[in-house]
Amino acid sequence: QVQLQESGPGLVRPSQTLSLTCAVSGDSISSGGYSWSWIRQPPGKGLEWIGYFFNSGTTYYNPSLWGRVTMSADTSKNQFSLKVSSVTAADTAVYYCARGDFYLDGPFPLDVWGKGTTVIVSS
């Protein structure tokens, strides 16, 4: 059974960098064939897709985040990370990691999600 678990600071100061990690169990981020994704949900609002990465190094980030996003992986720990720089209150949200967007060479749905972690941007 594949499980994902987000972790990171719950409070980030404005203009600082938000850093989150997603630990994966039950699948390998380096050899399973899937891409790994981040999605966020501001309080009381809908879902916003942030981007995905493949362990091969291929990444795609939502242009709406204006180049503030970086995704990476630590294969030795079977986990992947998200960084969002220059945060503002608008980045306050529940952040989810998920498996999917691509599987092998083709698009694929987000089929396994973490429980989410709340990040508040405030001074």
Next chain:
Amino acid sequence: DIVMTQSPDSLAVSLGERATINCRSSQSILYSSTNKNYLAWFQQKPGQPPKLLIYWASTRESGVPDRFSGSGSGTDFTLTISSLQAEDVAVYYCQQYYNTPRTFGPGTKVHIK
């Protein structure tokens, strides 16, 4: 970007009755070479992450009750709950994975009449 819209915003249905949610994409999400619609439906209950219900517009995810079904092609899609149960109270989102950036519909809130 592909814009996803949903209707209605909110839906009140009696227990045991049918619930129908519509989703429309701003361009076709049917990929001709695979003849698949790159459309997923998610269910989100309060305080929980979204759960994949339907993908390829009409394929039910493993473990999802068969009262949930998806239909449609091209730009117009429907999620149907054939007989609403109390545990189906949730917000339902459609999402296209045809191209990037992936985009979600704004959600439809389903509650009991």
